[in-house]
Amino acid sequence: MSDFELTTQNRVRRIPARGHYDKAVIYPIIDEALICHVGFVEDGLPYVIPTIHARSGDKLIFHGAKASRMMKQIASGATICVTFTLLDGLVLARSTFHHSMNYRSAVVFGQGRPLTDETEKMAALEVLTEHLVHGRWQDARQPNAKELNATAMAELTIASASAKIRTGPPGDDDEDYALPIWAGVLPIQQQYLPPIDDSQLSEGLFAPEYIVNYRR
Amino acid sequence: MSDFELTTQNRVRRIPARGHYDKAVIYPIIDEALICHVGFVEDGLPYVIPTIHARSGDKLIFHGAKASRMMKQIASGATICVTFTLLDGLVLARSTFHHSMNYRSAVVFGQGRPLTDETEKMAALEVLTEHLVHGRWQDARQPNAKELNATAMAELTIASASAKIRTGPPGDDDEDYALPIWAGVLPIQQQYLPPIDDSQLSEGLFAPEYIVNYRR
Numbered sequence: 001m002s003d004f005e006l007t008t009q010n011r012v013r014r015i016p017a018r019g020h021y022d023k024a025v026i027y028p029i030i031d032e033a034l035i036c037h038v039g040f041v042e043d044g045l046p047y048v049i050p051t052i053h054a055r056s057g058d059k060l061i062f063h064g065a066k067a068s069r070m071m072k073q074i075a076s077g078a079t080i081c082v083t084f085t086l087l088d089g090l091v092l093a094r095s096t097f098h099h100s101m102n103y104r105s106a107v108v109f110g111q112g113r114p115l116t117d118e119t120e121k122m123a124a125l126e127v128l129t130e131h132l133v134h135g136r137w138q139d140a141r142q143p144n145a146k147e148l149n150a151t152a153m154a155e156l157t158i159a160s161a162s163a164k165i166r167t168g169p170p171g172d173d174d175e176d177y178a179l180p181i182w183a184g185v186l187p188i189q190q191q192y193l194p195p196i197d198d199s200q201l202s203e204g205l206f207a208p209e210y211i212v213n214y215r216r
Numbered sequence: 217m218s219d220f221e222l223t224t225q226n227r228v229r230r231i232p233a234r235g236h237y238d239k240a241v242i243y244p245i246i247d248e249a250l251i252c253h254v255g256f257v258e259d260g261l262p263y264v265i266p267t268i269h270a271r272s273g274d275k276l277i278f279h280g281a282k283a284s285r286m287m288k289q290i291a292s293g294a295t296i297c298v299t300f301t302l303l304d305g306l307v308l309a310r311s312t313f314h315h316s317m318n319y320r321s322a323v324v325f326g327q328g329r330p331l332t333d334e335t336e337k338m339a340a341l342e343v344l345t346e347h348l349v350h351g352r353w354q355d356a357r358q359p360n361a362k363e364l365n366a367t368a369m370a371e372l373t374i375a376s377a378s379a380k381i382r383t384g385p386p387g388d389d390d391e392d393y394a395l396p397i398w399a400g401v402l403p404i405q406q407q408y409l410p411p412i413d414d415s416q417l418s419e420g421l422f423a424p425e426y427i428v429n430y431r432r
Contacts, residue, residue, distance in 0.1 A: 009261070014281045034306075034404075035317070037253040037299055039264035045225070048255035048264050048299040050321050065230045083253055083264040087406075090250075092427065096345050096356045097363040101251070105266050129312050140312045141395055147313040169414045179357055182421045183414040186349075186430055188250075190303075191407035198385045198399040205398045211308065214402055 003161075009109055010162040020163040023058075029106040029163055030055045030084050032216050034132070034190075038062070039081035040073035047073075053082070054124075054131035060108065060156045061115075061124045071152040075114035080156055082108045090186040093170035094179045100170070102185065106163045112156040118145075121153050135210035190216070219377075225325055226378040236379040239274075245322040245379055246271050246300050248432050250348070250406075254278070255297035256289040263289075269298070270340075270347035276324065276372045277331075277340045287368040291330035296372055298324045306402040309386035310395045316386070318401065322379045328372035334361075337369050351426035406432070 002021030004010060012019025020026065030036075036053045039046060049070045054061045060082060064071040074080055089102035115121050122143065129137045143151070170183050192214045195207040218237030220226060228235025236242065246252075252269045255262060265286045270277045276298060280287040290296055305318035331337050338359065345353045359367070386399050408430045411423040 014284055034303060035301065037255075037264050037266075037301070039253075039255045039262035039297075041257050041260065041262045044257065044260075045295050045325075046255035046257045046262055046297040048253050048297045048323065050253075050299060050301040050319070052317070068230055079261050081255075081262040081264045083266060085251065085253070085266040087250060090349060090430075092349065092352065092356075092411075094357055095359070095363070096341065096353065097359050097367070099345065099348065099352070099356070101268070103266070107264065109261075125312065129315065132315065133306060133308065136308065136315070137312065140308075140315070140397060141310055141392055143311070143313050147311070151313070169412075169416075176357055177416050178418065180418060180421065181356060182423055182427070183417060184423065184427075185412045185414075186427055187409040187412065189407050189409065191405050193403040193405065195308075196385075196401045196403065198401075200385075200393050201399060202394065202396060205396065207398055207400060211398070211400075211402055214306075 007160060010107065010160045012162055012164050018164045018166055020165060026106045026161050026163045027055060029086060029104045032086060033084040037083045038070055038074065039083065040070065040078065042069065042073065052128060052132060054128045056127050058158045060158065061127055062156070063125065063128055063151050063153045066150065066152045068152060071154060074112040074154040074156055077111050077113065079109055079111060082156065087188045089188050091170050092183055092186065094172045094176040094181040094183045098170055098172050100166060102166050104163065104165045106161060108158050109160040110156045110158045112154045115153040115155055118148055121148055121151065124153050124155065133210060135208065139208060223376060226323065226376045228378055228380050234380045234382055236381060242322045242377050242379045243271060245302060245320045248302055249300040253299045254286055254290070255299065256286065256294065258285065258289065268344060268348060270344045272343050274374045276374065277343055279341065279344055279367050279369045282366065282368045284368060287370060290328040290370040290372055293327050293329065295325055295327060303404050305404050307386050308399055308402065310388045310392040310397040310399050314386055314388050316382060318382050320379065320381045322377060324374050325376040326372045326374045328370045331369040331371055334364060337364055337367065340369050340371065349426060351424065355424060
């Protein structure tokens with residue numbers, strides 16, 4: 001039994017062997033992704049907006065400005081699609097046809113609700129901040145009442161989801177392996193360079209360990 | 217005059233100063249991005265699918281399997297939203313409220329049509345392959361008639377678009393600059409590691425220069 005039932009909505013149709021329906025596979029992709037792409041429908045038209053997210057159990061947390069179209073849509077309870085994509089490599093086959101990418105992606109569907117209670121919003125902002133930079137919430141100046149009020153927040157309950165993953169070397173047609181064409185994988189990873197101090201930094205302040213050694 | 221008219225569809229509402237409507241700003245983001253997220257509406261529900269793209273003038277090119285829901289939607293002529301996102305850094309302010317990211321994103325709307333003519337498909341596949349790895353098309357074994365037939369292709373004419381860009385250091389409230397909290401930017405970039413030879417590589421073949429020194 002998968003955690004998420006296979007439906008016409010979430011079923012991976014192309015290369016079904018790459019499809020996964022368990023939280024143990026899907027949730028780590030959501031947690032590793034720095035951002036996601038939120039899809040919604042307005043006046044019958046599709047919109048895809050990149051944004052920061054965080055996961056708390058079976059819920060996704062989002063924040064934005066009060067006037068944000070995306071935040072209104074998430075809070076409305078309409079079905080939202082949220083997609084997470086991690087690129088792991090370029091797959092260079094001998095044939096152009098078998099060129100591909102190594103990746104881990106997750107597609108989630110669900111309905112949201114606004115977070116309006118101050119305690120609830122504060123807790124959700126902590127989860128969002130910690131998703132971005134673990135350790136930052138305790139160090140930074142936390143939101144005051146005015147900031148909290150200016151921030152629209154919503155949580156989306158994950159109702160359906162799937163992951164699609166490709167790993168490994170290229171898969172060429174048998175007769176192509178003898179061709180004098182280089183084939184292999186060019187691995188991709190997100191690299192974090194040394195932090196740049198703000199030019200107005202007070203004297204004697206240094207980037208904390210969780211920044212210097214930042215990893216996901 | 218902007219290249220793309222500001223409408224309710226493409227206007228950047230949150231922090232309008234970050235909005236751009238010129239091809240000279242939007243197209244380099246599309247060209248640098250390895251992949252995009254395609255949004256479409258089916259039975260009133262939103263779908264967001266990550267995929268490889270390429271740009272040719274004012275058109276975007278996509279390919280996929282014949283049965284692909286995304287490819288059918290793009291070819292149908294329905295309005296599609298395609299979003300491109302490049303992450304450049306984590307922006308760590310003194311206040312959690314002013315935490316942000318440095319990024320360059322582009323949101324495109326348009327209508328597609330199927331590519332069915334063999335010559336047209338071949339030309340589009342060359343553009344797609346070269347978008348992924350410049351120099352690869354001449355080296356790899358090019359598509360044969362069977363592969364060409366198995367590949368669904370479509371082009372989407374860009375009708376409306378905008379970019380949103382954030383750069384630079386955090387912007388804190390005046391009274392927060394004196395706080396004993398480190399602030400700055402953690403730069404992010406996509407890193408390409410040394411290529412991994414396919415284990416079935418013929419003897420005497422080495423990764424070509426355009427792979428070893430791969431950049432976007």
